[in-house]
Amino acid sequence: xxxxxxxxxxxxxxxxxxxxxxxxxxxxxxxxxxxxxxxxxxxxxxxxxxxxxxxxxxxxxxxxxxxxxxxxxxxxxxxxxxxxxxxxxxxxxxxxxxxxxxxxxxxxxxxxxxxxxxxxxxxxxxxxxxxxxxxxxxxxxxxxxxxxxxxxxxxxxxxxxxxxxxxxxxxxxxxxxxxxxxxxxxxxxxxxxxxxxxxxxxxxxxxxxxxxxxxxxxxxxxxxxxxxxxxxxxxxxxxxxxxxxxxxxxxxxxxxxxxxxxxxxxxxxxxxxxxxxxxxxxxxxxxxxxxxxxxxxxxxxxxxxxx
Ligand SMILES: Cc1cc2nc3c(=O)[nH]c(=O)nc-3n(C[C@H](O)[C@H](O)[C@H](O)COP(=O)(O)O)c2cc1C
Numbered sequence: 001x002x003x004x005x006x007x008x009x010x011x012x013x014x015x016x017x018x019x020x021x022x023x024x025x026x027x028x029x030x031x032x033x034x035x036x037x038x039x040x041x042x043x044x045x046x047x048x049x050x051x052x053x054x055x056x057x058x059x060x061x062x063x064x065x066x067x068x069x070x071x072x073x074x075x076x077x078x079x080x081x082x083x084x085x086x087x088x089x090x091x092x093x094x095x096x097x098x099x100x101x102x103x104x105x106x107x108x109x110x111x112x113x114x115x116x117x118x119x120x121x122x123x124x125x126x127x128x129x130x131x132x133x134x135x136x137x138x139x140x141x142x143x144x145x146x147x148x149x150x151x152x153x154x155x156x157x158x159x160x161x162x163x164x165x166x167x168x169x170x171x172x173x174x175x176x177x178x179x180x181x182x183x184x185x186x187x188x189x190x191x192x193x194x195x196x197x198x199x200x201x202x203x204x205x206x207x208x209x210x211x212x213x214x215x216x217x218x219x220x221x222x223x224x225x226x227x228x229x230x231x232x233x234x235x236x237x238x239x240x241x242x243x244x245x246x247x248x249x250x251x252x253x254x255x256x257x258x259x260x261x262x263x264x265x266x267x268x269x270x271x272x273x274x275x276x277x278x279x280x281x282x283x284x285x286x287x288x289x290x291x292x293x294x295x296x297x298x299x300x301x302x303x304x305x306x307x
Contacts, residue, residue: 008160055208065216231257
């Protein structure tokens with residue numbers, strides 16, 4: 001029974017990692033379980049300069065999930081690398097830094113900085129945040145901007161490069177192929193769906209930023225389809241994310257074509273969910289007599305021409 005998977009040049013001991021922004025920098029969770037159990041540690045998006053984020057309220061629970069408009073609140077690169085990185089570098093062997101920028105130059109700056117640190121093993125480019133006015137989703141929905149960001153970071157960054165895409169497009173496979181062609185080693189699918197909640201008493205939008213990103217089980221069927229479609233369109237590994245709250249939900253993503261998965265909103269519901277999931281995936285392989293989790297990737301495509 002083998003839970004190991006490969007993403008770019010990295011071998012992960014298992015395919016489970018937190019989704020950026022739902023696990024902080026890991027520090028709040030380190031007393032709940034040993035973070036070394038995770039396949040990788042993905043941290044909250046870091047930008048070059050500190051960001052306060054959007055006006056509150058920024059998070060609201062909806063049926064089958066939540067909506068947030070955090071707006072990439074983070075302490076900025078200098079603070080992260082001086083104060084946070086030393087505290088988290090030993091929490092897991094594979095630290096994945098998620099970055100965002102308001103310009104191609106900011107992405108390049110952060111990639112150059114990240115390249116200097118041995119403890120940062122991979123970059124995840126957040127070109128998909130729906131909650132910021134500059135960059136974010138605007139980059140992820142503009143094919144030319146996406147190509148430019150990925151290829152310019154690729155020139156600077158020689159380690160594993162992961163691109164996290166937005167679902168807020170008509171055909172995500174076009175963006176997946178563009179990211180692959182521009183030099184991505186892997187894709188993370190997907191970020192949140194834009195959405196809105198309105199308070200019927202005040203008759204106004206609930207979130208301070210009016211709209212936000214919907215996550216949780218509500219988005220899972222759409223996320224699974226996007227992984228399924230992109231599996232046929234690209235040949236780089238896919239990290240599936242969107243509403244994973246059980247072993248069965250995680251398995252859907254593997255069968256659709258994911259090599260690894262991320263857990264987001266469920267971390268707020270059950271902080272110890274990820275170690276339980278890792279254990280249950282191992283038990284599932286044993287029960288089903290499947291030698292390796294990698295064998296599940298894309299199995300739902302069996303019988304189709306392209307597989
Ligand atoms: C409160 C919150 C904050 C988030 N912050 C980030 C972020 O900083 N960077 C990022 O790439 N994605 C961010 N996301 C998106 C998640 O990483 C993930 O793509 C999304 O929530 C879907 O997964 P889920 O349904 O398992 O939550 C955030 C999501 C939530 C709920």
